[in-house]
Amino acid sequence: VHLCLRKADQKLVILKQIPVEQMSKDERLAAQNECQVLKLLSHPNVIEYYENFLEDKALMIAMEYAPGGTLAEFIHKRCNSLLDEDTILHFFVQILLALHHVHTKQILHRDLKTQNILLDKHRMIVKIGDFGISKILSSKSKAYTVVGTPCYISPELCEGKPYNQKSDIWALGCVLYELASLKRAFEAANLPALVLKIMSGTFAPISDRYSPDLRQLILSMLNLDPSKRPQLNEIMAQAICIRPLLNLYTDVGSVKMRRQVTLPPQPEKPLAPVPTVTHSRTGGRASSARSRGVRCGSAKTGIPPPLSSIYTWGSGITTPLRLPMLNTEVVQVSAGRTQKAGVTKSGRLILWEAPPVGAAGGASLPGATEQLQPQFVSRFLEGQSGVTIKHVSCGDLFAACLTDRGIIMTFGSGSNGCLGHGNFTDVSQPKIVEALLGYEMVQVACGASHVLAVSNEREVFAWGRGDNGRLGLGSLECHNCPQQVTVPPEHEAQRVICGIDSSMVLTVKNQILACGSNRCNKLGLDRISSAEEPSPEDQVEEATVFMCAQSAPLNQEPIVCADIGTAHSAAVTASGHCYTFGSNQHGQLGTNSCRNSRVPHLVVGLETMKVTVVACGDAFTVAIGADGEVCTWGKGARGRLGRKDEETGVPRPVQLEETHPYLVTSVACCHGNTLLAVK
Structure with a gap:
C-alpha cells in the first residue's frame, strides 16, 4: 500500500498494489471483488474508491x-484510559450508518474489525475500508465460505x-465492546480455545461507569442466536443511539468557535525584510531530471532493414500501401471502422492514424484536382508502463487488448456497453474490465458493437449490443458488463469470432458454434446434408444461443479458421480448403455466378x-496461403481487393512490395479495409 500525491488536484490518495503475475485465480477474484464492491459504495463513512489501472x-x-x-491504533494509544460513553457512541453510530449503507447494497463486509476502521486527521470521523473479502449477496441469500479475522468471527x-x-x-x-473496554471481546492463546470462547459466548462485562443501555446493546449484538440479534435499523431506533445520530447530522462539519481575548494595543514594529530564497539547487535538480527524461535524437547511421512490414488497402487505397513502422516487429494486427492497430513482439500496442483532412499527408480537401496517396502516422499507445499486450481486437470506435497475464482492457466509445465497464462512458486510455479479473483470459474478439472473450478454462463471456441474439445469451438485450455464455455441454470453446450482427465459437474439436443473424445462411446454421x-x-x-453449424460440409470437416463478414462468412478446413x-451479391463467395444459394x-x-x-470484409474475402500467398475476391470498389478490378468474383493474387521471401503473420478485414502483417 502506497501513499501518493495525485498531480491533478494535489490530493493525497492511497494506492493499493496487487501483484497480478503471482496471483492465483482466487486472489484475482478477491481483487476483482474489492473493485466491484468499492464502486457500488458511496457514503461519507466508507473509504471512497477513485479508479484502478495496471502498472508494472x-x-x-x-x-x-x-x-x-486505524481505530485499533487509537484504542491502543488509550492504554487503560477508558473512553467516555459519548465518544464511544459518536464512533459507533458512524460505523452503524456505514454498515447500513453496505447492507442496503446487498453486500456483506465479512471482515469488520477495528484495524479496518479508519479515522480522519481530527480523529472524529470514521470510515470503514478493506472490502477484499466482502460478498455481494442476492436478496435473502446466505454466504457459506469461512472468512474474516478469527477474533471477530461469529x-x-x-x-x-x-x-x-x-x-x-x-x-x-465486537467493535463496540472493544471501544468500551479497550480490549477484544474474545481472545485466546490458540484458535481452538478462541472458537470455544466464541461458541460459549462468554466475555468479561464492561465497566460499571457505562449505562445499562450500552451493556444491553452489546449483549444483544453478541447473541449466539443470529435470529435474536437486532437488525441495523432496530439498533438505530434504540434510545441510546437517537441522540448521537442527531448530533452526527448537526455537528459533523461544524466550525469550532473560540472567544477572542482583546489585548492592549502593541507598538508597531517595522516589517522584517523577507529573506531571499535561492532555488538554484532544487531547480537545477528538477531541470536535470527532466532533461534525462527527454529522448535525445541520435545521428542516423543507416536505416536497418524492417523487422516486419504492415500493408493496408481499401477506402480508396487501390494497391497495398506500406504503413510506417517504428523499428519494431508487429506480430498481430486488427482493423476497425476507423482504427488500425497492432501488437509488437515486445508487447506494445501500435496504432496507425491518418492526418486530418487538409493537413500534410492527409486526405485531399473537397474540390482538389489531384488525389494524393493517403499517408499514415504510427505511434505507440502510451500510459501502459510495464504492461505487456499480446493481442488486440478492434470494433467500431473501440478496441480491446489482452495482456500476457490474461487481463482484458478496453478503450474508446462506450456506446452499447462495448467496453464492459458497467456503463456507457467513453474511455481514452485502456481500462481493465474488472468483471473478468477473476479469470485468466486467452482471447478476445470485437464485432461492430459487441465483444466475446474466452478464458483458459474454456469459459465464454459476452457483452455489448444484443440485437439478433449475437451475444448468445438467449435474449436480444444489451449488456454493459461481461455475461457468462452457456455453450453446449459437449463442446469446449477454443476461439471466438465476432461479426457485424453475429458470433462464432471454434471448439477444441474444430467445430463451429454460432449465434446471431443467419441471413443467407452466413453462419451455416441451416440443416443441409448435401448440395441441395x-x-x-x-x-x-x-x-x-450458440448452435452447432448444421450445413454440410461445415459439420463434417474439422475447421481450423473462420471469419464473419457483413453478409457472408468463410471457413478453412484442416486440409487447407x-x-x-x-x-x-458481390461475388464474395468466390464464384462469378451471383447465385442465390x-x-x-x-x-x-x-x-x-x-x-x-481467411478474413472477411463487408463484401469481399482475403485468403492467406501457407507460403505467404495473398488472394482476394468479391466487391472491388474503392480498392477493397488491393488489385486491379478484373475478375473480381474469383480469387486472384495481391502483389506486395517485398524483395525477400516473407510469411504473412496476421490479417484483418473490417468494412472495406484490409490490414496485413508480413515477416
Whole structure:
C-alpha cells in the first residue's frame, strides 16, 4: 500500500498494489471483488474508491486516504484510559450508518474489525475500508465460505453454517465492546480455545461507569442466536443511539468557535525584510531530471532493414500501401471502422492514424484536382508502463487488448456497453474490465458493437449490443458488463469470432458454434446434408444461443479458421480448403455466378495453395496461403481487393512490395479495409 500525491488536484490518495503475475485465480477474484464492491459504495463513512489501472504488472486500486490511522491504533494509544460513553457512541453510530449503507447494497463486509476502521486527521470521523473479502449477496441469500479475522468471527461461522448480515452485526458488537473496554471481546492463546470462547459466548462485562443501555446493546449484538440479534435499523431506533445520530447530522462539519481575548494595543514594529530564497539547487535538480527524461535524437547511421512490414488497402487505397513502422516487429494486427492497430513482439500496442483532412499527408480537401496517396502516422499507445499486450481486437470506435497475464482492457466509445465497464462512458486510455479479473483470459474478439472473450478454462463471456441474439445469451438485450455464455455441454470453446450482427465459437474439436443473424445462411446454421438447397423448415434466420453449424460440409470437416463478414462468412478446413457461405451479391463467395444459394461453396482457384487463414470484409474475402500467398475476391470498389478490378468474383493474387521471401503473420478485414502483417 502506497501513499501518493495525485498531480491533478494535489490530493493525497492511497494506492493499493496487487501483484497480478503471482496471483492465483482466487486472489484475482478477491481483487476483482474489492473493485466491484468499492464502486457500488458511496457514503461519507466508507473509504471512497477513485479508479484502478495496471502498472508494472500489478493492479493498482486508488482510494481515499484517511490520515488519522486505524481505530485499533487509537484504542491502543488509550492504554487503560477508558473512553467516555459519548465518544464511544459518536464512533459507533458512524460505523452503524456505514454498515447500513453496505447492507442496503446487498453486500456483506465479512471482515469488520477495528484495524479496518479508519479515522480522519481530527480523529472524529470514521470510515470503514478493506472490502477484499466482502460478498455481494442476492436478496435473502446466505454466504457459506469461512472468512474474516478469527477474533471477530461469529458462532455460525465457527460451526460452518450459512450466514448473512447478522454475522456483520456480531462483528459490530465486537467493535463496540472493544471501544468500551479497550480490549477484544474474545481472545485466546490458540484458535481452538478462541472458537470455544466464541461458541460459549462468554466475555468479561464492561465497566460499571457505562449505562445499562450500552451493556444491553452489546449483549444483544453478541447473541449466539443470529435470529435474536437486532437488525441495523432496530439498533438505530434504540434510545441510546437517537441522540448521537442527531448530533452526527448537526455537528459533523461544524466550525469550532473560540472567544477572542482583546489585548492592549502593541507598538508597531517595522516589517522584517523577507529573506531571499535561492532555488538554484532544487531547480537545477528538477531541470536535470527532466532533461534525462527527454529522448535525445541520435545521428542516423543507416536505416536497418524492417523487422516486419504492415500493408493496408481499401477506402480508396487501390494497391497495398506500406504503413510506417517504428523499428519494431508487429506480430498481430486488427482493423476497425476507423482504427488500425497492432501488437509488437515486445508487447506494445501500435496504432496507425491518418492526418486530418487538409493537413500534410492527409486526405485531399473537397474540390482538389489531384488525389494524393493517403499517408499514415504510427505511434505507440502510451500510459501502459510495464504492461505487456499480446493481442488486440478492434470494433467500431473501440478496441480491446489482452495482456500476457490474461487481463482484458478496453478503450474508446462506450456506446452499447462495448467496453464492459458497467456503463456507457467513453474511455481514452485502456481500462481493465474488472468483471473478468477473476479469470485468466486467452482471447478476445470485437464485432461492430459487441465483444466475446474466452478464458483458459474454456469459459465464454459476452457483452455489448444484443440485437439478433449475437451475444448468445438467449435474449436480444444489451449488456454493459461481461455475461457468462452457456455453450453446449459437449463442446469446449477454443476461439471466438465476432461479426457485424453475429458470433462464432471454434471448439477444441474444430467445430463451429454460432449465434446471431443467419441471413443467407452466413453462419451455416441451416440443416443441409448435401448440395441441395434447404427446405424452409430447415432454414434458420436467427439464433439467440450458440448452435452447432448444421450445413454440410461445415459439420463434417474439422475447421481450423473462420471469419464473419457483413453478409457472408468463410471457413478453412484442416486440409487447407476454403469454404464460403452466405450472400454472393458481390461475388464474395468466390464464384462469378451471383447465385442465390444457402449451400456452403468450396472456393475454386486456390488449388495451388494451402489456405491457412481467411478474413472477411463487408463484401469481399482475403485468403492467406501457407507460403505467404495473398488472394482476394468479391466487391472491388474503392480498392477493397488491393488489385486491379478484373475478375473480381474469383480469387486472384495481391502483389506486395517485398524483395525477400516473407510469411504473412496476421490479417484483418473490417468494412472495406484490409490490414496485413508480413515477416
